[in-house]
Amino acid sequence: MxxxxxxxxxxxxxxxxxxxxxxxxxxxxxxxxxGAAAASTVVTIRPALASTAGSVMNCQVPVPDPKLGAGKWIDGQGRVVDAGSPNAFRPPYRPLKAEEIRRAMQGANFPGADYEQSRAYMAYIRKLQNGMSGFTCYQSLQMPRP
Amino acid sequence: MTILYHRPSGMTHVLLPPAPNILAALDAGPADAARIAERLGFAADDEAVDVIAARLAELAQSGLVAIED
Structure with a gap:
């Protein structure tokens, strides 16, 4: 059609x-x-989760969630794939810190990771769902802070 | 205005046009900005495609659409 x-x-x-x-x-x-290209049309209302700046900046997100299996890699779309898969990246050697994620949300790379790797990690983090390790941390990061 | 509750993330989104229209257009199947523009009646309209591409990026950032290779 x-x-x-x-x-x-x-x-x-x-x-x-x-x-x-x-x-x-x-x-x-x-x-x-x-409308205009620059006019934002999506406003997200975050759930009421941990809201103090301290708790937000101290949390971490393991990439990937250990429950998904040890030794897994992250592909460019943020999917968890077998180690050595094409167009996939080794996971970070430690959980990503909230402050690092906050900077990556603004376009920065994660420490020790290049641009593509950082975007893959962020794609994974954006796909986190309720119940997965790091979900609450990421949600908290998206809340406006006082 | 459309209010959307995204069950996987537990987030609620307030959508203004054309975001709901773009989501509705995607009901017919995956599409790029140009194809969505066609579905919304903006065939061969480069400016519309640019706007829709910007909205698609925004929807992807919100986790409401997935971008495939």
């Missing part, structure tokens, strides 16, 4: 605009829906 079929079939959220709006109006309305 091509894009036009999607549009004419009304499958898309705004697929009926063109039919409803007068000529020359729909594009503007669509453009308004899109």
């Amino acid at each position: 091509n894009g036009m079929a999607d549009q004419q079939g009304g499958d898309g959220p705004h697929g009926h605009d063109a039919a409803d709006a007068p000529a020359g109006f729909a594009p503007t309305r669509r453009r308004l829906m899109l």
Whole structure:
């Protein structure tokens, strides 16, 4: 199926605009829906977890979670893979510290890791789910601090 | 405005257009920014593709979409 079929079939959220709006109006309305490239459209409300600066900056995230198996590597998408897998990286030799993660969230590399490796580790951390080691630490890092 | 609760992370997200529209467009299957633009009725619109690419990056940063190779 091509894009036009999607549009004419009304499958898309705004697929009926063109039919409803007068000529020359729909594009503007669509453009308004899109907004500007720089305008953020996702606001995340963090759960109420540990909130003091001390607890936030002292926590750690093991990469990967030891429960997922010893000796595993992290691929570029943050997936836990077997050691030696292509496009995968050795895990850090120790758990990553909150302050290091905070800096990496702003684009810095982890100590001893290059850019690709650091992005892989961050991809893993972003995929953490409730119950996994380090989840609460990462969630805490994302909360606005006083 | 759309409120989304992401069960895996336990996070709640407030989404403004076009973020919900992009997620809805992805219901039809994985797609890049250009394909999503087509699905939203912005075929061959480079500016729209740029905006959607920026929104996709934001959604990925929030953990709401996964970027594949």
